[in-house]
Amino acid sequence: MKNIYSNIFPFNKKILNKTIKVLDKGNVAALPTETVYGLAGNAYLRDSIRRIYKLKKRPEINPLIIHYHNINQIVGDVIINNSFKKLYLALCPGPITFILKRKIKSKIHPSACAKLKTVAIRFPKHKVVRSILKKIRYPLAMPSANISSNVSPVCAADVVDEFKNKISLIVDGGQSKIGIESTVVDLTNKPRILRPGIIDIKKIEKILKLKIKKDNKNFRIKSPGMLKKHYSPGIPVLINQTKSDNKSAFIYLGDRHKKNKLFFSLSKNSNLKQAASNLYKVLRAIKKKSFKKIQICKIPHIGPGIAINDRIKRAAN
Ligand code: TXA
Ligand code: MG
Secondary structure (H helix, E strand, C coil): CCCCCCCEEECCHHHHHHHHHHHHCCCCEEECCCCCCEEEEECCCHHHHHHHHHHHCCCCCCCCEEECCCHHHHCCCEECCHHHHHHHHHHCCCCEEEEEEECCCCCCCHHHHCCCCEEEEECCCCHHHHHHHHHCCCCEECCECCCCCECCCCCHHHHHHHHCCCCCCEEECCCCCCCCCCEEEECCCCCEEEECCCCCHHHHHHHHCCCCCCCCCCCCCCCHHHCCCCCECCCCEEEEECCCCCCCEEEECCCCCCCCCCEEECCCCCCHHHHHHHHHHHHHHHHHCCCCCEEEECCCCCCHHHHHHHHHHHHCC
């Protein structure tokens, strides 16, 4: 099917070179990753960073994730430690972000990290973004390609949904397979999970051979942007729902309401990984159907369910 948007481009060699030119100049492009689509810019240039914050209407206190092709490229920018090495070897490239201490001589523009002394780094797995990262001489600052506090985009058309024609280059890499943002793990001190994701706490504990302390209520928020309302579809969201009110969209697991227009299943066989990958797609589809409210059933708090509950709790905030 030919796409109807003039700013969405299928990936090929010509678009690869065009994207690199755009990024070299300090402009931005929307790129696919395995988690969600990102809004990418040269992490070493002030202009690129300024454009990203402005387009997203993102508060400048909320730092960006810096994306690299491999471990060799990070040595000038961050201080590597043993926990990082273990997790990198086991999980990268993949859907995980590490918070590390910034090197004094780091070239990352300070505004990309909200002037913090730490940096969030990630090695995405999607082959489109990897082929771009392989060819450029700088890392990419790349937050999710949505207006701040909205639901993240999981396909190229979702990016248009967010920014219309304000972004002139959106590279189409198909549907993002994971469908929710990367796990964020803080390694500057004792390891801590700042944002749950598809790579869960158990997996990280197993690799590091240690127990990660669960954050209690009093824990000081380390990711400034994670404090506020987030992942919002723009209409009220109610969680832990048991009964449909017969007018709101009802999100659930399983297939018992097949032919009812109010019901949206995240996974026909209640698979939580699949449910996570469908969550944003379903939220966006419901919003387009002009429902006034969304009810969501109780989601089991295990594995990918922990990440789903994190996102829907914020959406309901
Ligand atoms: O899957 C992903 O991580 C996607 C794709 C595009 O890579 N990116 C993404 O970026 O979700 P963003 O900007 O939407 O979320 C970044 C999160 C924010 O919650 C931010 O506060 C946190 O990472 N973060 C960034 N730098 C940090 C730092 N130095 N310390 C603590 N948290 C940080
Ligand atoms: Mg985001």
